[in-house]
Amino acid sequence: MRLSRYFLPVLRETPAEAQIVSHRLMLRAGMLRQEAAGIYAWLPLGHRVLRKVEQIVREEMDRAGAVELLMPTLQLADLWRESGRYEDYGAEMLRITDRHERELLYGPTNEEMITEIFRAYVRSYRALPLNLYHIQWKFRDELRPRFGVMRGREFLMKDAYSFDLDEKTGRASYNRMFVAYLRAFKRMGLAAIPMKAESGPIGGELSHEFIVLADTGESAVFLDRRLLETEVPGEDVDYGADLSPVVESWTRLYAATEDVHDAARYERETAPGDRLTARGIEVGQTFFFGDKYSAPMKAAVAGPDGAEVTVQSGSYGVGVSRLVGALIEASHDEAGIIWPDAVAPFGVGIINLRPGEAAVDAACEGAYAALTAAGKEPLLDDTVERPGGKFATMDLIGLPWQLIIGPRGLAEGVVELKRRATGERRSLPLDQAIAAITG
RNA sequence: CGGAGUGUGGCUCAGUCUGGUAGAGCACCGCGUUCGGGACGCGGGGGUCGCAGGUUCGAAUCCUGCCACUCCGACCA
Numbered sequence: 279m280r281l282s283r284y285f286l287p288v289l290r291e292t293p294a295e296a297q298i299v300s301h302r303l304m305l306r307a308g309m310l311r312q313e314a315a316g317i318y319a320w321l322p323l324g325h326r327v328l329r330k331v332e333q334i335v336r337e338e339m340d341r342a343g344a345v346e347l348l349m350p351t352l353q354l355a356d357l358w359r360e361s362g363r364y365e366d367y368g369a370e371m372l373r374i375t376d377r378h379e380r381e382l383l384y385g386p387t388n389e390e391m392i393t394e395i396f397r398a399y400v401r402s403y404r405a406l407p408l409n410l411y412h413i414q415w416k417f418r419d420e421l422r423p424r425f426g427v428m429r430g431r432e433f434l435m436k437d438a439y440s441f442d443l444d445e446k447t448g449r450a451s452y453n454r455m456f457v458a459y460l461r462a463f464k465r466m467g468l469a470a471i472p473m474k475a476e477s478g479p480i481g482g483e484l485s486h487e488f489i490v491l492a493d494t495g496e497s498a499v500f501l502d503r504r505l506l507e508t509e510v511p512g513e514d515v516d517y518g519a520d521l522s523p524v525v526e527s528w529t530r531l532y533a534a535t536e537d538v539h540d541a542a543r544y545e546r547e548t549a550p551g552d553r554l555t556a557r558g559i560e561v562g563q564t565f566f567f568g569d570k571y572s573a574p575m576k577a578a579v580a581g582p583d584g585a586e587v588t589v590q591s592g593s594y595g596v597g598v599s600r601l602v603g604a605l606i607e608a609s610h611d612e613a614g615i616i617w618p619d620a621v622a623p624f625g626v627g628i629i630n631l632r633p634g635e636a637a638v639d640a641a642c643e644g645a646y647a648a649l650t651a652a653g654k655e656p657l658l659d660d661t662v663e664r665p666g667g668k669f670a671t672m673d674l675i676g677l678p679w680q681l682i683i684g685p686r687g688l689a690e691g692v693v694e695l696k697r698r699a700t701g702e703r704r705s706l707p708l709d710q711a712i713a714a715i716t717g
Numbered sequence: 718c719g720g721a722g723u724g725u726g727g728c729u730c731a732g733u734c735u736g737g738u739a740g741a742g743c744a745c746c747g748c749g750u751u752c753g754g755g756a757c758g759c760g761g762g763g764g765u766c767g768c769a770g771g772u773u774c775g776a777a778u779c780c781u782g783c784c785a786c787u788c789c790g791a792c793c794a
Contacts, residue, residue, distance in 0.1 A: 291729045597794040669754045684753055
């Protein structure tokens with residue numbers, strides 16, 4: 279992408295409404311525009327990151343055997359009356375009436391709808407286990423939206439739903455999602471720790487919150503620091519195998535958010551040197567809730583003996599839009615965002631220090647073509663502007679690499695290569711710089 | 718929903734107390750000089766001052782009502 283043809287409205291000053299660093303940086307870096315309290319337009323740069331995060335989640339869900347579909351944002355109230363949640367959900371649910379006086383709602387989650395879809399088609403235990411997921415916008419009319427995309431009212435969520443014949447296979451499905459989450463967050467460059475959770479309005483007894491550690495996190499967490507070294511399965515993980523040893527390795531050490539923290543247990547189960555008090559951001563939650571929805575909504579299949587069996591279910595959410603904020607909270611400095619490679623909106627920023635000067639333009643175009651061909655998604659700053667602004671903008675938007683090309687360097691046969699994360703700068707010939715980036 | 722606060726050009730804000738021709742910096746457009754880490758000069762465009770009533774010769778400013786947004790708290794992916 280050429281910056282002169284792109285849409286990147288960066289701000290030099292911080293909009294007054296933004297209090298936390300991810301919100302400030304998203305607004306300043308031209309990623310986000312607030313349209314109403316807790317409702318945002320994702321501008322091109324933000325949209326690219328959102329899509330990358332979404333794609334990593336999708337790939338790991340698919341790898342774990344989940345099957346993607348897409349359910350609507352609007353749902354019929356009648357469906358929610360079946361589960362009894364229409365009244366339970368309260369004012370947080372956005373309720374809508376259509377022209378026929380039909381009661382609708384903007385979905386805050388999709389347990390009811392997926393159960394309705396499941397029961398309409400699945401009749402045999404042979405179709406199990408089944409895990410269906412979608413990545414769709416949700417709406418929860420929060421009392422007080424805040425922290426930008428971290429607590430919006432409208433947010434993009436991946437939600438998966440597992441269906442199994444019995445509790446044992448249901449727990450195996452739960453474990454597959456647990457491992458998929460470990461992998462997805464790791465790929466994004468995040469340290470996300472699963473912590474035992476209360477299940478809240480979703481229901482059920484087995485549940486974990488996945489918490490990203492960041493100094494600016496919204497809640498305090500207490501954990502055994504050895505969790506930071508616990509291994510995450512590689513992409514060759516066998517989802518057909520028993521994954522309980524992996525889950526066990528992540529759940530046997532103490533880790534709790536402040537609302538469920540048990541100080542006495544913490545002292546009993548951790549050595550003083552292993553205790554770590556930190557702050558965290560919840561980016562995902564897994565639930566196994568048995569027949570909480572399948573029983574009232576009559577989702578059952580014929581078992582091997584022909585008798586009808588109510589299915590066992592779980593649901594598994596990842597806050598995709600929230601993750602973009604969490605990534606920034608976990609990785610930034612005074613100058614701006616520092617994107618982990620896997621989710622960076624562009625792989626490398628090329629700064630043309632003298633647009634219009636033939637030799638510089640030619641070098642930039644050459645680098646642009648080579649990096650594009652190598653799949654590095656370069657963003658070429660070919661705008662005519664003060665060079666200082668170019669450097670600050672590139673730092674702000676946080677691309678992993680910066681390739682700085684100007685007449686002075688070219689006269690000596692070199693360009694400058696900067697690694698955003700470390701600030702390391704090197705002068706070297708263009709072809710070597712490209713080789714370093716494409717690694 | 719309890720408490721506190723803010724609405725003035727795209728952004729940050731002054732002006733409101735004490736009513737009298739809407740301002741500054743940044744951003745934007747033009748010309749020129751510049752050009753290697755948020756340049757400079759000259760010229761220019763852009764705002765029914767959140768909305769609606771009211772008071773007044775005259776309202777961004779005073780009064781009433783409403784709306785939006787933000788912060789603290791309780792609640793939440």
